[in-house]
Amino acid sequence: MNYDIAIIGAGPCGLAVAARLCESTPAALFSDAEHNRYWRRFNHKNTLEAELKNKTDRNGLSSRDGVDMPPPSVVVLDTNSTEWMAAWKSRFRNLQITHLRSPLFFHPDPRDRDALLGFAHHQERTAELHEIRNVVGKEISKHSMKKKGNDSSKKKGLPLHLRIDGRDKIDYFTPSARLFEDFCEDIVNKYSLKNIVRQAEVQGVHYEQEDGFVLDTTDGSYLAKIVVVAVGARPRVVQQPIPSQMGLLKQKLGGTAPTNVLVVGGGLTSAQIADILIRRYNVSRVWLLLRGKYKVKHFDVDLEWVSKTRNQRMAMFWTADTDQERLQMLKEARGGGSITPEFDKILKAHVKNGKLSIHPNTVWVNGRTEPEMDLPEMDHIVFATGGTTDLNDLAFLEPLRSQHKIQTLGGLPCLSDDMMWNDDVPCFFTGALAGLRLGPGAGNLAGARMGAERIAWKVDELLGRTSASREEVQRDIIGNRFQILDGGLL
Numbered sequence: 001m002n003y004d005i006a007i008i009g010a011g012p013c014g015l016a017v018a019a020r021l022c023e024s025t026p027a028a029l030f031s032d033a034e035h036n037r038y039w040r041r042f043n044h045k046n047t048l049e050a051e052l053k054n055k056t057d058r059n060g061l062s063s064r065d066g067v068d069m070p071p072p073s074v075v076v077l078d079t080n081s082t083e084w085m086a087a088w089k090s091r092f093r094n095l096q097i098t099h100l101r102s103p104l105f106f107h108p109d110p111r112d113r114d115a116l117l118g119f120a121h122h123q124e125r126t127a128e129l130h131e132i133r134n135v136v137g138k139e140i141s142k143h144s145m146k147k148k149g150n151d152s153s154k155k156k157g158l159p160l161h162l163r164i165d166g167r168d169k170i171d172y173f174t175p176s177a178r179l180f181e182d183f184c185e186d187i188v189n190k191y192s193l194k195n196i197v198r199q200a201e202v203q204g205v206h207y208e209q210e211d212g213f214v215l216d217t218t219d220g221s222y223l224a225k226i227v228v229v230a231v232g233a234r235p236r237v238v239q240q241p242i243p244s245q246m247g248l249l250k251q252k253l254g255g256t257a258p259t260n261v262l263v264v265g266g267g268l269t270s271a272q273i274a275d276i277l278i279r280r281y282n283v284s285r286v287w288l289l290l291r292g293k294y295k296v297k298h299f300d301v302d303l304e305w306v307s308k309t310r311n312q313r314m315a316m317f318w319t320a321d322t323d324q325e326r327l328q329m330l331k332e333a334r335g336g337g338s339i340t341p342e343f344d345k346i347l348k349a350h351v352k353n354g355k356l357s358i359h360p361n362t363v364w365v366n367g368r369t370e371p372e373m374d375l376p377e378m379d380h381i382v383f384a385t386g387g388t389t390d391l392n393d394l395a396f397l398e399p400l401r402s403q404h405k406i407q408t409l410g411g412l413p414c415l416s417d418d419m420m421w422n423d424d425v426p427c428f429f430t431g432a433l434a435g436l437r438l439g440p441g442a443g444n445l446a447g448a449r450m451g452a453e454r455i456a457w458k459v460d461e462l463l464g465r466t467s468a469s470r471e472e473v474q475r476d477i478i479g480n481r482f483q484i485l486d487g488g489l490l
Contacts, residue, residue: 003075004463006215006224008396010078010197011088012445013431014230015184016108016452022071022191026110026453072463075224076197077217084188084197085181087232092177095272096280099130099174101299101340106306106445107180109187110452116175119183128176132298134341135172202396207403207425226459228428231394233387233443258284260376264364265384266290267337268300273384275346278355286350287357287375290337294360297338305333305439306446317439326436327409333440337386389432389443400427412436418458419451426462428455 005021007014020026080086091097100106109115120126175183188194200219205227207213215222261283263274270288277283299306304313320326339347350356363370390411391397404425407414412435413421419437421427430451432443437454441447459465 001075001220002223004072004224005074005226005228005459006213006222007074007076007228007230008078008202008215009230009232009431010076010081010084010086011230011232011431012085012108012184013232013448013451014076014078014228015084015187015193016110016448017228017230017430017455018074018076018193018196019108019187019191020110020449020452020456021074021459022193023110026456027113071191072459072465074196075222076193077200077202077215077219077222078197079201080199082197082199084193085184089181092181095269096276097177097272099176100180100445101174101268102445103132103172103174103299104129106449108184108445108448108452110449110456116180116183119186120175120179123179123182125176125179128179129173130176132172132174135298135303204396204399205427206399207427209424213427226426226428226462228430228455229394229397229433230430231433233389233432234393259379260285260287261380261382262287262289262375262378263382263384264289265337265386266292266294266339266360267384267386268339268343269386270337270382270384271339271343271347273382274350274356275343277382278350283355285355285357287378288347288359289362289364289369290358290360291363292336292361294358295336295338296341296344298340300338301333301440301444301446306441306444314439323409323414323436326439327412330412330435330440331410389435391433400425409436419454420458426459428459430455 007017076084078086080090104117105113107116112118120129198217198219200217200222202215202217204216205213206216207227211223213224213227215224215227259281261277263270263277263286265273265288270290274286274288277286304310317326317329320329347356347358351358359369359373362373369375388411391401391406391408391413392411400421404421406421412433413429415421415429415434415437416423417437419428419430419434421429430438430442431447434447434451435442438447438451442451
C-alpha cells in the first residue's frame with residue numbers, strides 16, 4: 001500500500017487538504033491586490049515598470065502550464081470510521097448542536113469562498129441559516145471618526161472585530177449542523193474522496209529520506225512520500241475511580257430522584273452540556289464552575305483574526321520576530337473559553353428558574369473549590385475543559401521525534417514556513433498544531449482552508465507537479481509573505 005500522500009485524520013482539516021489537492025483552480029484566500037498593497041510597503045523596488053512586466057509575464061503563460069494534472073494518490077487514516085467527519089458528527093449529535101458557531105465563509109471547499117452559501121441556495125435550504133446578530137452594522141465610518149475628534153468614544157476605540165461592512169451581512173449567518181454535514185458530503189462526492197478513508201489507528205510514523213514514510217497502524221503498514229497530520233485536540237481524560245458504579249449513576253440520570261451535576265469548564269461546550277442536562281434529563285440542579293471569567297463572545301476567536309479584513313492582524317503575526325511572540329499572540333487572541341450570546345440567554349433563563357448556578361473565577365483542587373463553596377454531594381461530574389494541543393502527546397509521532405528533533409513552544413511545533421516538520425522531512429501539519437504558522441484560527445474551520453492552501457502548494461512542488469513558470473505564478477498569487485521572516489524584504 002504505497003501512496004503519494006497519507007493524511008492522518010478525517011475531520012474538517014483533513015477533508016480540506018484532500019479536496020484542495022484535487023482542485024486545480026482554488027479560490028484565492030488573499031487577493032492579488034491585497035498582497036501587492038501589503039508587500040509594496042516593504043519592497044521599494046516594486047516600480048510601475050516592474051508591475052507591468054510581471055503582468056505581461058503572467059499573461060504570457062503557455063496553455064501547457066495551465067493543463068490540469070491528475071490528482072495524487074491519497075489515503076486518509078482515521079481512528080473512528082471509514083467515513084469523513086465521523087467524530088465531528090458524533091459530537092454534534094451527542095451535544096444536540098443545531099447550528100455551527102462559525103460564519104458562512106468558514107468551510108473546507110477550496111474552490112469558492114461562498115460555496116456554503118451557494119449550496120444553501122441551490123438546495124433551497126436558506127431557512128437553515130441562522131443570523132449572527134449584533135455583528136454587522138456596528139462599524140464607524142472614517143467620516144464619523146473624524147467628526148468625533150478626540151471624544152471619549154475615540155479614545156476607547158471600537159473593537160476591530162465589529163468593523164463589519166453592511167454589504168457583508170450575508171456572511172454573518174451560521175449554517176445548521178445538518179446543512180454543513182450535507183455540504184461536506186457534497187465536497188466528498190465532487191472530488192471523489194468517498195473511498196479513500198481507512199479506519200486505522202496510527203501507532204508509529206517513521207521516515208527515511210530514501211524510502212519515505214512508513215506508517216504502522218492497526219490495519220497494517222502504509223507507505224507514503226508525504227504525510228499530513230490533521231488531528232484535532234486530544235481530550236483530557238480523567239480516570240474513573242469507581243467504574244463498577246457507572247451503571248447505577250447512568251440509571252439515576254434521567255430518573256425521578258433528585259440529581260445534582262457539577263460541570264467544569266468555561267467554554268461553549270460546558271454551556272451546551274448544562275442546557276442538555278436541565279432540558280433533556282431534567283436534572284434537579286447544575287453547578288457550572290469556570291476557572292476564569294464568564295465571557296460572552298460571538299466567536300472563540302475575534303473576527304479581526306479570521307474575517308475578510310484579517311490581513312492587518314495576520315501581517316503582524318507573520319512579521320513577528322520569533323515564534324515566542326506568535327505564541328503570545330495566540331494566547332491573547334483566544335483568551336480561553338467563551339459562550340455565545342444565544343447560550344448566554346439560555347443559561348440565564350436556567351439560573352432564573354433555579355436550575356443552574358454559575359461560579360466564575362473558581363478552581364477545583366483535590367475535591368475542594370477555591371474560593372470555598374458549600375456544594376452538595378454530586379451524582380455526576382462532567383469535565384468540559386477542552387482538549388490538549390501538544391505535539392508531545394501524540395504517541396504515534398514518537399519515532400519521528402526520536403529520528404528528527406523538533407522544537408516546540410507551548411506544545412506547538414515550530415514548523416518550517418511551508419508547514420513542514422523541517423525542510424528535509426515532508427511531514428505537514430494543519431489544524432491547531434499549526435497555530436504558530438496559521439494564527440489563532442488554526443484549529444477552526446477558518447484555519448482548515450488556509451492550512452490546506454499552504455500545504456497544497458508545497459506538496460505539488462515536492463511531487464514535481466508544478467512547472468517552473470507555473471510555480472513562479474503560484475508564488476505571486478499567494479504572496480510570499482514569509483520572505484519578511486527571513487529578512488528578505490527588510
